[in-house]
Amino acid sequence: MSALYPLKFKTIYKDKIWGGHKINTYLHKDFGALPNCGETWEISGVKSDVSVVADGALAGESLADLLEQFKGELVGEKVYAHFGNIFPLLIKFIDANEDLSIQVHPDDELAKKRHNSFGKTEMWYVIEADPGSTLIAGFNQELTEQTYLDKFNSGHLTDVLNKEDVKAGDVFFLPAGRVHTIGKGLLIAEIQQTSDITYRIYDFDRVDDKGNKRELHTQEALAAIDYKHYPEYKTRYEPIKDETVKLVSCPYFTTNLLDFTHGTAKDYSNLDSFVIYVCVEGEFTVKHNEDAYIVKMGDCILLPKSINKVQLETTKGFKVLESYIE
Numbered sequence: 010m011s012a013l014y015p016l017k018f019k020t021i022y023k024d025k026i027w028g029g030h031k032i033n034t035y036l037h038k039d040f041g042a043l044p045n046c047g048e049t050w051e052i053s054g055v056k057s058d059v060s061v062v063a064d065g066a067l068a069g070e071s072l073a074d075l076l077e078q079f080k081g082e083l084v085g086e087k088v089y090a091h092f093g094n095i096f097p098l099l100i101k102f103i104d105a106n107e108d109l110s111i112q113v114h115p116d117d118e119l120a121k122k123r124h125n126s127f128g129k130t131e132m133w134y135v136i137e138a139d140p141g142s143t144l145i146a147g148f149n150q151e152l153t154e155q156t157y158l159d160k161f162n163s164g165h166l167t168d169v170l171n172k173e174d175v176k177a178g179d180v181f182f183l184p185a186g187r188v189h190t191i192g193k194g195l196l197i198a199e200i201q202q203t204s205d206i207t208y209r210i211y212d213f214d215r216v217d218d219k220g221n222k223r224e225l226h227t228q229e230a231l232a233a234i235d236y237k238h239y240p241e242y243k244t245r246y247e248p249i250k251d252e253t254v255k256l257v258s259c260p261y262f263t264t265n266l267l268d269f270t271h272g273t274a275k276d277y278s279n280l281d282s283f284v285i286y287v288c289v290e291g292e293f294t295v296k297h298n299e300d301a302y303i304v305k306m307g308d309c310i311l312l313p314k315s316i317n318k319v320q321l322e323t324t325k326g327f328k329v330l331e332s333y334i335e
Contacts, residue, residue: 029106
């Protein structure tokens with residue numbers, strides 16, 4: 010059995026009705042002959058799209074294979090005891106050339122009952138935003154299921170949705186049940202539970218290249234939606250250079266922002282979890298033992314639990330999302 014090391018995976022590219030070209034022009038990732046690229050799946054344990062190691066001694070091995078072989082050595086004993094051979098996080102980049110559909114995701118309880126799946130709590134980090142870009146997160150007033158249906162059936166659902174102006178660096182935490190959509194002109198990094206269950210509520214009456222509208226899940230969504238109104242939907246944080254800044258902490262993942270102008274040492278000895286770095290700006294080198302792994306903007310790298318200490322070195326500076334499970 011080969012020893013574990015910092016792992017990069019082959020990117021999975023997905024074209025979408027709303028996808029664009031920033032995955033290539035901004036993140037410099039080549040999606041080949043696809044007409045566009047709406048999403049890349051960078052680290053995935055979703056059964057239909059399991060990530061495969063890109064290089065090194067374990068090249069060609071799937072993430073599922075690695076979990077079976079290495080168990081807690083890969084993800085942490087506590088994580089493995091809870092999730093078994095399913096990797097618990099899905100890491101994506103999303104390029105919205107048009108507005109995505111208005112949607113909602115079920116929580117663990119509902120997803121287990123209906124789909125034998127995890128629910129989908131997620132977070133967004135805005136990498137780049139065209140001027141005037143917006144997104145939707147939650148409602149702008151308290152609703153009940155009936156008042157929601159009344160708005161939906163009368164064609165006025167968008168009147169009660171909370172719209173936010175967005176700029177690069179903004180963060181949104183989206184617990185399962187929160188109605189949302191990514192708006193046109195946004196390039197984001199998404200960290201979420203391993204789930205591909207989406208209830209599409211409204212799709213702006215769009216049609217595909219064959220003239221068909223996409224399926225809506227009006228009834229399924231009703232039991233999934235959180236109808237409450239919250240005072241704030243954007244995550245507040247204070248950007249601080251050369252320090253670890255916590256963005257989101259929830260039972261499913263913790264994500265920090267590392268915005269460094271110089272190198273730094275990281276010690277994860279007290280953490281019983283894997284760590285994922287998502288590079289959203291600049292580049293750096295992960296040094297472990299005598300080996301070095303270059304990480305550029307648009308790259309993701311997985312540090313197995315068995316690797317407790319790394320050195321991050323840089324000449325240009327970097328901005329990285331650091332995620333793990335506490």
